[in-house]
Amino acid sequence: MTTRPRKSRKPDWKPGLAVAVAAVIVLPPFFRSHPVLSVTVTTLVVLGATTWFALRLRAGRIEAERQAGRDRAIEVTDGMTGPEFEQWTARLLRRSGCRDVEVVGGTGDAGADVVAWTPGGKRVVVQCKRHVRKITSPDVQRFGGVFHYHRADVALLIATTTFTEPAQRIAAGVGILLVDRTALAEWARTNVPPLPLSR
Structure with missing residues (x-):
């Protein structure tokens, strides 16, 4: 009989939540005072986030393909x-x-x-x-x-x-x-x- 593998610890979401709350409070007045800068910053943030997600997805696909290649040899199961x-x-x-x-x-x-x-x-x-x-x-x-x-x-x-x-x-x-x-x-x-x- 086997035992379940240990689950990895979940990442702590509290720091991210604190940053998001601070951004909601601080940024709107700043954006109203600097509309051009706000559009530029927003565009850069969106582009950066999109690029980051695309790179993560690509890295995940590459790793899945590598894992599949390793898994094709029955000998890997021996250890x-x-x-x-x-x-x-x-x-x-x-x-x-x-x-x-x-x-x-x-x-x-x-x-x-x-x-x-x-x-x-x-x-x-x-x-x-x-x-x-x-x-x-x-x-x-x-x-x-x-x-x-x-x-x-x-x-x-x-x-x-x-x-x-x-x-x-x-x-x-x-x-x-x-x-x-x-x-x-x-x-x-x-x-x-x-x-x-x-x-």
């Missing part, structure tokens, strides 16, 4: 923790066209690590196994309630290793789709998901 692998899987689902992708793994997750919706509107529930050992039938059995408890339309058990034959038989019997290391490597490389996700 990951469980929560890191869940985040990696979530990014893979997004690149594959899924929407509303959310990492939910943690205490009390009842087997669900990532949930998402396919382009066709199906609810996907994923359990992530970042293991070296083979995944056995008890591992699959513990995920067996995914359709009832999590109301999954598609249940994926994704592993960085392989599955034993009994595990494969149980999964086939209950309708869980198994994605082993070989299939996962191909999925990550091509962004083409297993068949149920494409519907």
